[in-house]
Amino acid sequence: MLPASTMLPESVASLPKAELHLHLEGSIQPGTVCALTARRGVVVSEQEVRRRYAYQNFSEFLEAFKWVTSFLRDPQDYALITRDLAEHLLSQRVIYAEVTISIGVMLLRKQRPERKVYDQAAGLGLHRLIHAGEIGGPEKIREAVELLGAERIGHGIAAINDPALMDLLADRRIPLEICPQSNIRTGALARQLRRAGARIEDHPLAKLFRHGIPIVLSTDDPAMFHTTLLNEYEHAQKLGMTDNELLRLAQMSFDFAFERPHSRTAG
Numbered sequence: 001m002l003p004a005s006t007m008l009p010e011s012v013a014s015l016p017k018a019e020l021h022l023h024l025e026g027s028i029q030p031g032t033v034c035a036l037t038a039r040r041g042v043v044v045s046e047q048e049v050r051r052r053y054a055y056q057n058f059s060e061f062l063e064a065f066k067w068v069t070s071f072l073r074d075p076q077d078y079a080l081i082t083r084d085l086a087e088h089l090l091s092q093r094v095i096y097a098e099v100t101i102s103i104g105v106m107l108l109r110k111q112r113p114e115r116k117v118y119d120q121a122a123g124l125g126l127h128r129l130i131h132a133g134e135i136g137g138p139e140k141i142r143e144a145v146e147l148l149g150a151e152r153i154g155h156g157i158a159a160i161n162d163p164a165l166m167d168l169l170a171d172r173r174i175p176l177e178i179c180p181q182s183n184i185r186t187g188a189l190a191r192q193l194r195r196a197g198a199r200i201e202d203h204p205l206a207k208l209f210r211h212g213i214p215i216v217l218s219t220d221d222p223a224m225f226h227t228t229l230l231n232e233y234e235h236a237q238k239l240g241m242t243d244n245e246l247l248r249l250a251q252m253s254f255d256f257a258f259e260r261p262h263s264r265t266a267g
């Protein structure tokens with residue numbers, strides 16, 4: 001399957017990719033949201049979904065997240081959104097993904113996730129993965145690394161405000177899962193930069209990467225942040241990263257994956 005149309009060089013666009021910071025509930029495209037609401041007898045237009053998917057700050061985003069997940073009621077709903085996400089990823093040549101599912105959403109809706117399943121996962125060796133330094137300060141990242149032994153940090157953009165922490169992440173080879181568009185849409189980057197607003201051009205992705213910190217480029221909640229993994233590579237390009245650096249970025253997502261896909265050239 002060919003990748004969606006993009007400004008990226010063919011060598012980058014056609015490369016098999018991995019996506020390591022991806023929330024299932026944030027990946028529900030507007031058309032799929034309409035299908036979900038229809039199952040509950042609620043007629044919602046795609047335009048209405050897009051309006052709800054536009055936010056000025058983090059709390060508005062959380063409101064939209066709560067609204068869309070209120071329609072996830074049974075296993076068939078999860079099957080629908082998972083299939084939709086898989087097709088979307090394949091269209092971008094994303095051949096490996098680590099997808100986060102929010103058990104909190106299920107508990108809130110009084111659903112009963114199979115705890116047995118959680119125990120089984122733990123028995124197989126759960127990995128330690130923590131969101132830190134997205135909205136909070138660099139001390140949250142340091143705590144995640146030093147107290148909790150995090151293997152990867154979700155976001156971690158607050159590291160730009162602490163040079164010693166940047167050295168530590170580089171020395172210990174602890175990757176940051178960087179989601180540029182998410183950081184703009186939630187206002188997280190503006191907050192870290194202590195400004196009223198921030199644009200993609202302000203993102204520290206290239207700076208963190210060139211400091212030697214491993215980076216896994218990701219989308220976070222692609223449907224809710226109007227982005228794709230290819231868009232994020234375009235953002236990296238816009239930030240001045242060379243084709244060679246983009247290729248290294250793509251490779252890093254495989255290097256820091258918790259499983260090793262059998263083939264990096266399939267697809």
Ligand SMILES: [Zn+2]
Pocket residue numbers: 021023131154220
């Ligand atoms: Zn996230």
